[in-house]
Each structure stands twice: as C-alpha cells, then as structure tokens.
Amino acid sequence: MPTAAIKICGISTGDSLEAAIRGRAAHVGFVFFARSPRAVSPAQAAQLSDRAAGRIGRVGLFVDADDALLADAVGAARLDALQLHGSETPERAAQLRARFGIPVWKALSVAAAADVARADAYAGAADLVLFDAKTPKGTLPGGMGLSFDWGLVANWKGPLAWGLAGGLDPANVAEAIRVTGTPLVDTSSGVESAPGVKDEERIAAFCAAVRSIA
Numbered sequence: 001m002p003t004a005a006i007k008i009c010g011i012s013t014g015d016s017l018e019a020a021i022r023g024r025a026a027h028v029g030f031v032f033f034a035r036s037p038r039a040v041s042p043a044q045a046a047q048l049s050d051r052a053a054g055r056i057g058r059v060g061l062f063v064d065a066d067d068a069l070l071a072d073a074v075g076a077a078r079l080d081a082l083q084l085h086g087s088e089t090p091e092r093a094a095q096l097r098a099r100f101g102i103p104v105w106k107a108l109s110v111a112a113a114a115d116v117a118r119a120d121a122y123a124g125a126a127d128l129v130l131f132d133a134k135t136p137k138g139t140l141p142g143g144m145g146l147s148f149d150w151g152l153v154a155n156w157k158g159p160l161a162w163g164l165a166g167g168l169d170p171a172n173v174a175e176a177i178r179v180t181g182t183p184l185v186d187t188s189s190g191v192e193s194a195p196g197v198k199d200e201e202r203i204a205a206f207c208a209a210v211r212s213i214a
C-alpha cells in the first residue's frame with residue numbers, strides 16, 4: 001500500500017508549521033473561519049505561507065465563505081488549494097475552482113452511506129473529497145476530534161480523489177489507513193494539547209504512525 005499523504009490542519013504558528021514539514025506532511029491547512037480556535041487572518045497566514053513556500057502545500061479552509069474573504073486569503077497566503085468545509089454546492093465549488101484556478105477540496109460530513117454517496121455530485125466540480133465526521137448542531141463543522149464508521153468509506157472507489165478526516169490521532173491513524181485504504185489523512189485536534197494548540201511531538205508521532213504501515 002503506498003504511504004498515505006498527510007495534511008496537518010489548523011496551523012497557526014511557525015513552530016507547528018516546521019513540525020509538519022519535519023514530519024514530511026504534504027500539506028498544512030490554514031483555517032479562515034472566525035469561530036475556530038485555530039482561525040488565522042489573511043495577514044497571519046501570509047507570514048506562515050512565506051515560510052512554507054516550496055516546502056509544503058498550503059490549503060486554505062473556509063466555511064461558506066464570501067468572495068471577499070476568499071479573494072483576500074488566496075491573494076495574501078498564496079494558497080495552493082481551497083478546502084470548502086461548509087454546505088458549498090457542486091456549482092459553488094466549480095465556480096471557485098474556475099475563479100481562483102487552484103484545486104478545490106470539498107469536505108463532506110459523514111454519518112451514513114447516503115452521505116458518502118453525495119461525493120459523486122462533486123465529480124468535475126471539485127478535485128478531491130474529504131470525508132469527515134458529522135458534528136453536532138451548534139458546534140464547529142470540523143476540527144472536533146470526532147470520527148465516523150470507517151467501514152463506510154473502506155476502499156472507496158469514486159469519481160474523484162479522496163481523503164479521510166475526523167478524529168484521527170497518532171494512536172488510531174494506522175488502523176484507519178488499514179481499514180479504508182485512504183490515500184490522504186487529515187488531522188487537527190488529534191495533534192493538539194488543547195483546542196488550537198498544536199503539539200510538535202504529537203505531529204511527529206502522527207507522521208511516524210502513518211509511515212509505519214508503508
């Protein structure tokens with residue numbers, strides 16, 4: 001099985017960025033959602049982005065964002081991809097991909113097989129779907145450390161690239177990859193010591209656990 005690519009989401013400091021790079025993660029995520037404990041402004045992301053340039057991919061995470069925020073963030077942080085983590089439709093995903101000319105990742109919240117089936121509608125509109133856990137109403141739509149039944153996406157063969165998120169941490173990520181065969185894993189709270197506080201040792205342990213099953 002090829003090694004799964006790693007994305008460390010919710011990076012807001014230079015130290016955590018460097019830890020992700022040392023761990024040979026493929027991508028980091030910058031959260032542009034004000035209610036998140038991991039939120040960064042376009043200006044903060046721009047500084048991190050300068051440091052990341054050419055060393056790791058930079059994914060901007062948005063929740064039903066308006067065009068002004070998207071344009072600010074893409075321009076300031078020179079993002080390599082957009083991750084849409086709200087209720088963005090296939091039409092909106094396609095519109096943003098055309099406007100900004102960078103890949104679009106669509107996060108889909110999963111609790112049942114029907115949620116996974118929604119991925120098909122994003123073929124041709126997004127470049128990748130990220131299956132994540134459904135979170136309780138009134139909470140954040142991601143980054144909550146919740147997982148879902150991995151069997152629902154085991155060996156998923158859909159019309160676009162995909163990845164797995166939701167409650168992944170150093171202790172369970174190897175098993176998640178074995179069960180699902182996912183080509184990409186995404187974590188945020190699983191490599192933190194408190195909400196929004198990345199832990200460099202946990203980032204290293206997560207990356208090592210992913211490589212342990214190559």
Ligand SMILES: O=C(O)c1ccccc1NCC(=O)[C@H](O)[C@H](O)COP(=O)(O)O
Nearest residue numbers: 009036142143144145166167187188189
């Ligand atoms: O991280 C946040 O605060 C956040 C806020 C709003 C939407 C999505 C958010 N995070 C998404 C992610 O970091 C991951 O893509 C995914 O949800 C996994 O998070 P976790 O379960 O904490 O590993």
